Amino acid sequence: MSADAFARLRWSRLGPQDRDRIFELHLRVLRDMSPDQVRPESLEFFEALLDGAGRIIGACDPDGGLVAYGVLQDGPDPGTRPDLWLDWPSDARIQKLAGSSVAQAYRGQRLQCELIRRRVALADPGAYLYATAAPSNPASWHSLLYEGFEIRRLRRVYQDSLRYLLARRAGPPIVSADADASRPMDALSLDAQDRLLSQGWRGRFLARTGAVFVPPEVAGP
Numbered sequence: 575m576s577a578d579a580f581a582r583l584r585w586s587r588l589g590p591q592d593r594d595r596i597f598e599l600h601l602r603v604l605r606d607m608s609p610d611q612v613r614p615e616s617l618e619f620f621e622a623l624l625d626g627a628g629r630i631i632g633a634c635d636p637d638g639g640l641v642a643y644g645v646l647q648d649g650p651d652p653g654t655r656p657d658l659w660l661d662w663p664s665d666a667r668i669q670k671l672a673g674s675s676v677a678q679a680y681r682g683q684r685l686q687c688e689l690i691r692r693r694v695a696l697a698d699p700g701a702y703l704y705a706t707a708a709p710s711n712p713a714s715w716h717s718l719l720y721e722g723f724e725i726r727r728l729r730r731v732y733q734d735s736l737r738y739l740l741a742r743r744a745g746p747p748i749v750s751a752d753a754d755a756s757r758p759m760d761a762l763s764l765d766a767q768d769r770l771l772s773q774g775w776r777g778r779f780l781a782r783t784g785a786v787f788v789p790p791e792v793a794g795p
């Protein structure tokens with residue numbers, strides 16, 4: 575996709591009439607991915623989100639074709655307690671970035687970053703935001719790190735599938751200072767990452783070094 579094509583995309587909040595084309599794009603991107611990389615969603619999932627359980631935004635090409643969507647879900651997944659996993663207040667207002675897809679022809683321009691920025695801007699002021707991304711889906715967690723999310727935990731979720739749990743507050747992102755004690759993510763096995771995360775280290779994107787883990791004294795509350 576050229577910069578010109580990016581500029582010509584039309585962004586909007588999607589409604590119940592868009593349900594089938596959102597689902598069609600979801601199924602299309604799933605063809606190249608395994609459930610260990612992306613959670614397969616049902617038509618009813620999108621229907622509920624469009625019906626008030628959250629919001630879905632989309633980008634259309636000049637012919638009106640849907641080329642990307644992103645889901646902002648009000649509240650955590652039913653039956654889960656991210657507030658406990660992430661040491662959030664029990665009355666925290668929680669919203670989840672609950673999935674996004676970019677059509678193959680539109681990849682490689684950080685369109686997911688735009689989807690993340692727009693959903694963070696739509697979130698309630700002060701909301702506690704989280705998302706999940708499979709370690710084997712770097713396009714997804716790189717985009718979240720670029721947009722100020724931090725990797726906070728590594729957990730088995732969605733029928734025993736491994737995911738990073740990433741979080742940030744709504745509002746402007748915390749600007750990370752480069753940390754001398756940081757450790758490059760790509761030099762650490764998933765077991766080593768899991769150990770650091772359980773000790774309070776966080777995965778962040780730093781301008782100078784890229785994706786790193788920063789120690790608790792740098793990570794802050």
Ligand SMILES: CC(C)(COP(=O)(O)OP(=O)(O)OC[C@H]1O[C@@H](n2cnc3c(N)ncnc32)[C@H](O)[C@@H]1OP(=O)(O)O)[C@@H](O)C(=O)NCCC(=O)NCCS
Nearest residue numbers: 603612673674675676681682683684685686712713714716
């Ligand atoms: C995840 C997805 C939305 C990202 O699309 P996109 O915005 O076009 O992503 P990009 O191709 O611009 O990649 C974003 C970043 O990840 C990096 N990245 C992409 N694939 C990568 C890979 N295999 N290994 C390492 N880094 C990778 C890119 O290099 C880019 O960083 P850069 O700009 O610094 O180079 C898209 O791949 C998709 O629709 N995947 C299927 C559905 C999905 O995984 N959804 C998210 C989880 S629900």
